[in-house]
Amino acid sequence: MARIFDRDTLLDLTVNVIPLGIILFFVVAFVLVDPFGGLDFYGRVLQMGLLVFPFVALAILTYVSGKAIAGDEKRSPVFFQGQATMEGAQTRHEAEADIEAADEAAAAATAEAEAEAEADATDDDADPDTTDEE
Amino acid sequence: METTGQLLLTVLMGAFLLGVAAFLARVEDWRSYTPLGAGGGAVGESGYGHAEKPAGLIRWFTTVDHKDIGLLYGLYATIAFVVGGLMVMLMRAELTTPATDVLGSATFYNSLLTSHGITMLFLFGTPIIAAFANYLVPLIIGADDMAFPRINAIAFWLLPPAALLIWAGFFPIPEVIPAQTAWTMYTPLSAGVGNGNQMNVGVDLMLLGLHLSGVSATMGAINFIATIFTERAEEVTWANLDIFSWTILTQSGLILFAFPLLGSALVMLLLDRNFATTFFAVEGGGPILWQHLFWFFGHPEVYILVLPPMGIVSYVLPRFSGRKLFGFKFVVYSTLAIGVLSFGVWAHHMFATGIDPRLRASFMAVSLAIAIPSAVKTFNWITTMWNGKLRLTAPMLFCIGFVSNFIIGGVTGVFLASIPVDLVLHDTYYVVGHFHYIVMGAITFAGMAGIYYWFPLVTGRWYQRTLAKAHFWLWMIGTNVTFFAMVLLGYGGMPRRYATFLPQFATLHQIATLGAFMLLVGGVIWVYNIYVSWIEGPHVQSGDPWRLDETSLNTAEWDWFDAKRETSLAATDGGEEVKADGGEVVDGAPADDAADDE
Ligand code: HEM
Numbered sequence: 001m002a003r004i005f006d007r008d009t010l011l012d013l014t015v016n017v018i019p020l021g022i023i024l025f026f027v028v029a030f031v032l033v034d035p036f037g038g039l040d041f042y043g044r045v046l047q048m049g050l051l052v053f054p055f056v057a058l059a060i061l062t063y064v065s066g067k068a069i070a071g072d073e074k075r076s077p078v079f080f081q082g083q084a085t086m087e088g089a090q091t092r093h094e095a096e097a098d099i100e101a102a103d104e105a106a107a108a109a110t111a112e113a114e115a116e117a118e119a120d121a122t123d124d125d126a127d128p129d130t131t132d133e134e
Numbered sequence: 135m136e137t138t139g140q141l142l143l144t145v146l147m148g149a150f151l152l153g154v155a156a157f158l159a160r161v162e163d164w165r166s167y168t169p170l171g172a173g174g175g176a177v178g179e180s181g182y183g184h185a186e187k188p189a190g191l192i193r194w195f196t197t198v199d200h201k202d203i204g205l206l207y208g209l210y211a212t213i214a215f216v217v218g219g220l221m222v223m224l225m226r227a228e229l230t231t232p233a234t235d236v237l238g239s240a241t242f243y244n245s246l247l248t249s250h251g252i253t254m255l256f257l258f259g260t261p262i263i264a265a266f267a268n269y270l271v272p273l274i275i276g277a278d279d280m281a282f283p284r285i286n287a288i289a290f291w292l293l294p295p296a297a298l299l300i301w302a303g304f305f306p307i308p309e310v311i312p313a314q315t316a317w318t319m320y321t322p323l324s325a326g327v328g329n330g331n332q333m334n335v336g337v338d339l340m341l342l343g344l345h346l347s348g349v350s351a352t353m354g355a356i357n358f359i360a361t362i363f364t365e366r367a368e369e370v371t372w373a374n375l376d377i378f379s380w381t382i383l384t385q386s387g388l389i390l391f392a393f394p395l396l397g398s399a400l401v402m403l404l405l406d407r408n409f410a411t412t413f414f415a416v417e418g419g420g421p422i423l424w425q426h427l428f429w430f431f432g433h434p435e436v437y438i439l440v441l442p443p444m445g446i447v448s449y450v451l452p453r454f455s456g457r458k459l460f461g462f463k464f465v466v467y468s469t470l471a472i473g474v475l476s477f478g479v480w481a482h483h484m485f486a487t488g489i490d491p492r493l494r495a496s497f498m499a500v501s502l503a504i505a506i507p508s509a510v511k512t513f514n515w516i517t518t519m520w521n522g523k524l525r526l527t528a529p530m531l532f533c534i535g536f537v538s539n540f541i542i543g544g545v546t547g548v549f550l551a552s553i554p555v556d557l558v559l560h561d562t563y564y565v566v567g568h569f570h571y572i573v574m575g576a577i578t579f580a581g582m583a584g585i586y587y588w589f590p591l592v593t594g595r596w597y598q599r600t601l602a603k604a605h606f607w608l609w610m611i612g613t614n615v616t617f618f619a620m621v622l623l624g625y626g627g628m629p630r631r632y633a634t635f636l637p638q639f640a641t642l643h644q645i646a647t648l649g650a651f652m653l654l655v656g657g658v659i660w661v662y663n664i665y666v667s668w669i670e671g672p673h674v675q676s677g678d679p680w681r682l683d684e685t686s687l688n689t690a691e692w693d694w695f696d697a698k699r700e701t702s703l704a705a706t707d708g709g710e711e712v713k714a715d716g717g718e719v720v721d722g723a724p725a726d727d728a729a730d731d732e
C-alpha cells in the first residue's frame with residue numbers, strides 16, 4: 001500500500017485534495033458560525049450531510065482511482081495517452097530517459113556557448129544589443 | 135365513433151409493424167452476424183465495402199458496427215442541431231423588436247424556446263458525444279467493438295422516435311400543440327394545472343420522448359462502462375487509458391445515476407397529469423419536489439455534456455501543441471472529482487426558491503469546490519500550449535476557442551454559485567449568457583474540433599480549410615457577440631424566457647441577434663464544407679495526415695487508419711472505394727499541403 005501511494009502519486013492526488021479542503025473549510029466555518037441557530041435541528045443535519053456526503057464520496061473515489069492508476073503504473077509499462085496499443089510506441093520511461101539525455105547534452109552545449117559568449121562579451125561589450133539577448 | 139377510429143389505427147399500426155418485421159427477416163440473414171471478434175483485433179477490422187455488410191440503406195438500418203452507429207449518431211445530432219438552430223434563429227429574429235412583431239405570438243415563441251433547449255441538450259448534445267465515443271473509444275482502447283453491439287444499435291434507434299415525440303406539437307396534427315414549459319418543465323405549469331393550455335397531449339408526448347431519449351442514453355452508458363472495463367486491450371491498463379475514454383467512462387457513470395432519476399420524475403409528472411396523483415401538487419409533494427428531482431438530474435446533466443468535450447480538447451489540443459498533455463493525471467483525477475461533486479450541487483439552481491438558508495450555504499460550498507477541478511483543467515490546457523509549437527489548424531483553433539469560452543462560462547458560473555450574487559442575477563439573461571458560453575462556446579466548439587480533427591480518419595478525405603477557418607472565426611466572434619450581450623442584458627435586469635422586453639434593452643438584443651446570424655452563416659458554411667468534402671474532398675496522402683509521428687504524438691486510431699489504408703491499397707481486387715484510395719493524384723488537388731492546414 002505504502003508503495004502504491006508514494007510521493008509522486010500523492011502529488012498527483014493533490015488536485016482532489018484541494019476541493020476536499022474547501023469542503024472541509026466550510027464544514028468548520030458552518031460549525032463555528034451558525035446565524036440560523038433558531039431553526040430546527042433537522043436542517044442542521046441536512047446542512048452538514050450535504051457537505052459530508054460529497055466529501056466522503058470524493059475521498060473514496062480518489063483513493064480507489066489512485067490505487068487503480070498508480071497500481072497499474074507499477075505493474076506494467078506506462079505509455080502516453082492513446083499510444084499503448086501502437087507498435088513501437090515509446091514508454092514514458094524511455095521518453096523521459098531520452099529527454100534527460102538530451103537535456104544533459106544541451107546543458108553541456110550551453111555551458112560551452114556561455115563560456116564563449118562571456119569571452120566575447122569582454123572584448124565586445126560596446127554592443128549591448130547582442131549581449132542583452134541572453 | 136372515436137374508439138372505432140382508434141381501434142382501426144391500432145390494428146393498422148400492428149399490421150405495419152408485422153410487415154416491417156417480415157421485411158427485415160427476409161432481407162437479412164441475422165445469423166450471419168458475429169459481431170464480437172469478427173474482425174480479429176481493432177486493426178484490419180471492417181472498414182467500408184466490408185464483404186459481410188449488406189449494401190445500401192439496409193446496411194445502415196441493420197448495422198451493429200460501432201463505427202457505423204457512431205456515424206448514425208453523428209448524422210442524427212447534425213439534423214437535431216440544424217433544427218434547434220433554426221428554431222433559435224426564429225426566436226432571435228423575434229427579439230429584434232420589443233413587441234412580438236416578427237412571430238406575432240408569444241405562445242409560439244415559448245414553444246420554440248422549450249423545443250430549442252430540449253433539442254439541443256438531448257437530441258444534439260448527448261448524441262454528438264455518443265457519435266465520437268462509439269466511433270473512437272473501441273479504436274483507441276483496442277477493443278473489437280462495443281461490449282454489446284446490438285444494445286448499441288437499439289440505443290441509437292430509440293432516438294428517432296424520441297425526436298418525433300418531442301417535436302410532435304409542431305407537426306400539423308389537430309389538437310396537439312407544442313409544450314411551452316421550458317426545458318426545466320417546472321410544475322405546476324408542466325402539470326397542466328390552471329387555465330393555461332399545458333394540459334395538452336403535446337406536452338405528454340414531449341415528456342414521453344424525453345423519457346425515451348433517457349432510456350437510450352442509459353443503454354449507451356451501460357455499454358460504454360462495460361466496454362471500457364472489460365474490452366480494453368491488454369496493454370491499455372488504467373494508467374494507459376486515454377483522457378477521452380476517461381471522460382466517457384465518467385460521463386457514463388453520471389448518466390447511469392442521473393437519467394433513471396429523470397425518467398422516474400417524468401413518470402411521476404405524467405401520473406400527475408393523467409392520473410390525478412399529487413406528487414408535485416401543492417397539497418401533495420409540492421412544486422419544489424420537482425425542482426429537487428429535476429436538478430438532481432439537471433446539474434449532472436450539464437457535466438454529462440461538458441466532460442467528453444473536455445476529453446476531446448485534452449486529446450486533440452496537445453497534438454497541435456507539439457507536446458504531451460501537461461499534467462495528464464491531474465486531468466484524469468479532476469475529471470473523476472467533477473463526476474462525484476456534480477451530484478452535490480443541484481440546489482444552486484434553486485437559491486431563489488426560499489429553501490432553508492443553511493442548505494443553500496452547503497450547496498454554495500460544494501459549487502465553489504467543483505470549480506477547482508475545472509480550473510485545474512484549464513490551467514493544464516494553457517500550460518500545454520505555453521511555449522509549444524502551435525499549429526493553428528481548424529481543430530486547434532476550435533480547441534483554443536473552447537478554452538477561451540470555457541473560461542468566461544466558468545467564471546460567470548462561479549459568480550452565480552455565490553448566493554447573494556445569484557439572488558440578483560437569477561432568471562436573468564446573465565444565466566443564459568453563462569450557460570451558452572459553455573454549451574455553445576465550449577461544448578459545441580469541442581465537437582467541431584473533433585469533427586475536423588477526425589474528418590480524415592472517417593472519410594479518408596480533407597475538408598476545405600479556408601471554409602473551416604471562416605467557420606471558426608464567424609463562430610468565435612458570433613459566440614462572443616451574442617452571449618456577452620446576454621451577460622450585459624442580465625446585468626441590466628432583463629429577465630429570461632420572454633418574447634417581449636422593455637425598449638431600453640433593444641440595442642443589446644439586436645446585437646445578440648447580429649451575433650446569432652454570424653453563427654448561422656458559420657453553421658451553413660460548416661454543413662456545406664462537410665457535405666461537399668465528404669463527397670469530393672481531396673484524398674489524404676498518408677496514414678498520418680496530421681503528421682503526428684514527427685512529434686511522437688501519433689495515437690492508436692490513426693494507426694488503425696494507416697493499417698486500413700494499407701490493406702485497401704494492397705487489395706487490388708477491391709471495390710471502387712479502393713481504387714479511389716489508390717489513385718494518389720486526385721485532379722491535382724493540393725492534398726499534400728492540406729496536411730499543413732496552416
Ligand atoms: C464552473 C462551474 C460552474 C458553476 C459554479 C456553475 C454555476 C451555475 C449556477 C449557480 C447556475 C444557476 C443560475 C440561476 O439560475 O440562477 C447555473 C446555471 C446553469 N449552468 Fe452553470 N455552472 C458551472 C458550470 C456549468 C457547466 C460546465 C455547464 C454546462 C455544461 C453549465 C450549464 C448551466 C446551465 C444549462 C444553467 C441554466 C439552467 C437553467 O436554469 O435553465 N454550467 N450554473
Ligand SMILES: [Cu+2]
Pocket residue numbers: 432433436479480482483
Ligand atoms: Cu448547476
